[in-house]
Amino acid sequence: SSTMALQPSSCGGVGMENQDSRFSPTPVSGVHGIDQELVDEMLYDALVWSSLHGLVIGDRNLERSGRIPGVGMVHAPFTLLPTIFPESYWRQACELAPIFNELVDRVSLDGNFLQDSLSRTKEVDAFTSRLLDIHLKMLQIGKKEEIRLGLHRSDYMLDEQTNLLLQIELNTISSSFPGLGCLVSELHRSLLDHHGEKLGLVSKQVPWNTAVNKYAEAIAKAWAEYNNPSSIVMIIVQAEERNMYDQHWLFHVLKEKHNVKAIRKTLAEVDAQGELKPDGRLLVGGQEISVIYFRAGYTPNDYPSESEWRARLLMEQSLAIKCPSISYHLTGTKKIQQELAKAGVLERFLDDKEDIEKVRKCFAGLWSLDDQEIVLKAIGNPRLFVMKPQREGGGNNIYNEEVKENLLRIQKEGTQEDAAYILMQRIFPNISPTLLVRDGICQKDHAISELGIYGAYLRNKERVIINEQSGYLMRTKVSSSNEGGVAAGFAVLDSIYLS
Numbered sequence: 237s238s239t240m241a242l243q244p245s246s247c248g249g250v251g252m253e254n255q256d257s258r259f260s261p262t263p264v265s266g267v268h269g270i271d272q273e274l275v276d277e278m279l280y281d282a283l284v285w286s287s288l289h290g291l292v293i294g295d296r297n298l299e300r301s302g303r304i305p306g307v308g309m310v311h312a313p314f315t316l317l318p319t320i321f322p323e324s325y326w327r328q329a330c331e332l333a334p335i336f337n338e339l340v341d342r343v344s345l346d347g348n349f350l351q352d353s354l355s356r357t358k359e360v361d362a363f364t365s366r367l368l369d370i371h372l373k374m375l376q377i378g379k380k381e382e383i384r385l386g387l388h389r390s391d392y393m394l395d396e397q398t399n400l401l402l403q404i405e406l407n408t409i410s411s412s413f414p415g416l417g418c419l420v421s422e423l424h425r426s427l428l429d430h431h432g433e434k435l436g437l438v439s440k441q442v443p444w445n446t447a448v449n450k451y452a453e454a455i456a457k458a459w460a461e462y463n464n465p466s467s468i469v470m471i472i473v474q475a476e477e478r479n480m481y482d483q484h485w486l487f488h489v490l491k492e493k494h495n496v497k498a499i500r501k502t503l504a505e506v507d508a509q510g511e512l513k514p515d516g517r518l519l520v521g522g523q524e525i526s527v528i529y530f531r532a533g534y535t536p537n538d539y540p541s542e543s544e545w546r547a548r549l550l551m552e553q554s555l556a557i558k559c560p561s562i563s564y565h566l567t568g569t570k571k572i573q574q575e576l577a578k579a580g581v582l583e584r585f586l587d588d589k590e591d592i593e594k595v596r597k598c599f600a601g602l603w604s605l606d607d608q609e610i611v612l613k614a615i616g617n618p619r620l621f622v623m624k625p626q627r628e629g630g631g632n633n634i635y636n637e638e639v640k641e642n643l644l645r646i647q648k649e650g651t652q653e654d655a656a657y658i659l660m661q662r663i664f665p666n667i668s669p670t671l672l673v674r675d676g677i678c679q680k681d682h683a684i685s686e687l688g689i690y691g692a693y694l695r696n697k698e699r700v701i702i703n704e705q706s707g708y709l710m711r712t713k714v715s716s717s718n719e720g721g722v723a724a725g726f727a728v729l730d731s732i733y734l735s
């Protein structure tokens with residue numbers, strides 16, 4: 237029988253002070269009731285497993301850990317056990333992946349839609365404005381991307397009140413953790429294989445996670461479509477990257493399984509070493525680049541000087557397959573997410589009525605700030621909304637009283653700053669007791685989870701070569717925290733246990 241609801245042990249919950257008042261505290265139960273000796277044993281096994289299998293990140297306490305592989309590694313933060321997730325919602329999220337892939341592709345082809353939808357944002361957001369400039373240049377020269385590679389991750393939360401699976405956002409650039417996400421699924425299966433019986437849990441309920449293999453396969457197939465065996469793949473990275481092992485995993489599989497070579501370059505290095513041939517081929521350090529995979533370039537911090545912008549433009553002008561292209565990148569902005577949620581807009585880009593229904597069903601409330609009625613509502617009840625700028629990477633959104641303060645300030649100042657943001661319905665997922673592991677220490681807390689579904693899309697002209705769901709990522713964070721990035725330090729990696 238299950239021992240999931242035994243006595244609470246000595247290690248109490250922490251960090252619940254800021255919890256939203258609409259929730260009564262969840263009683264300590266479930267995983268918090270697991271016998272402490274068993275927790276300690278699983279923790280030890282998990283730490284050994286992570287170290288032996290490369291479930292690691294750079295240790296921020298060591299200066300060189302973000303630059304030199306193999307120096308200063310620490311296990312990635314994870315939950316000790318997978319989080320229970322209903323199978324029906326899991327299937328729903330998986331089904332959506334190919335539809336969103338197609339939607340991104342279709343939207344990306346409508347240059348005027350992207351420019352028009354972001355035209356007001358452009359006036360007040362310098363970063364988005366630079367991206368739009370590159371996009372406009374490509375429109376003006378009639379640049380065509382015939383081979384298109386999308387490696388996306390659509391993130392969802394299960395809204396407790398409505399019982400709906402609602403999309404948080406769709407990432408079209410730098411979707412992280414295809415590598416470490418797979419490892420956490422394996423870690424959890426291993427722990428359940430050895431300790432599951434005592435918990436009444438079986439490892440087969442943790443779905444096999446295909447993310448790293450599917451992503452590597454998609455990059456390899458894109459490389460093959462480019463059709464020059466001597467060309468190589470280039471990963472655009474930040475100079476300092478503590479999450480480098482997640483990236484190395486992907487390129488390890490690309491090399492070992494597909495025999496495709498990849499190099500890592502910063503945007504500044506591409507500017508220094510890149511060369512655009514008259515026929516459009518991109519050479520970096522003399523080597524022809526067929527696929528450019530961005531794990532940097534999604535935040536203004538990645539463009540400290542004109543050099544980085546020159547590199548971005550150079551790459552965009554080239555024949556190389558860009559993952560993402562500037563159009564795919566812009567399609568993933570929060571503003572476009574909000575525009576797509578407007579009545580009648582999905583219909584412009586998707587043909588299948590059922591697909592449109594499915595997509596619309598997962599849209600939360602999304603509004604532009606020129607909607608006075610909703611702004612008043614948000615000022616009156618700021619906790620029910622999230623205010624989002626056009627940024628990626630976590631830590632940028634505005635919550636609670638600050639929503640009200642910012643809306644009032646923007647109203648008072650009467651500037652165009654409202655165009656920098658969108659308003660989104662706040663989603664309140666179910667809070668459950670969780671065991672979170674960081675720096676070798678297991679902490680009991682109450683947490684909420686966000687499910688990401690990876691999608692891969694590859695086409696060459698009219699031929700769709702890949703359009704599929706390609707794995708998942710569960711991220712879990714203490715319920716008192718608003719934001720959810722793992723790399724940003726808010727959340728831990730998790731997997732799912734289907735119920």
Ligand code: ADP
Binds near residue numbers: 628660686
């Ligand atoms: P980013 O591109 O920076 O990851 P997100 O839209 O994913 O931006 O927001 C970051 C985090 O904020 C999410 O992982 C989630 O934890 C939280 N969040 C975002 N939107 C909502 C929402 N509508 N309701 C509740 N939490 C949200």
Ligand code: MG
Binds near residue numbers: 628629
């Ligand atoms: Mg994002």
Ligand code: MG
Binds near residue numbers: 404405630
């Ligand atoms: Mg996100």
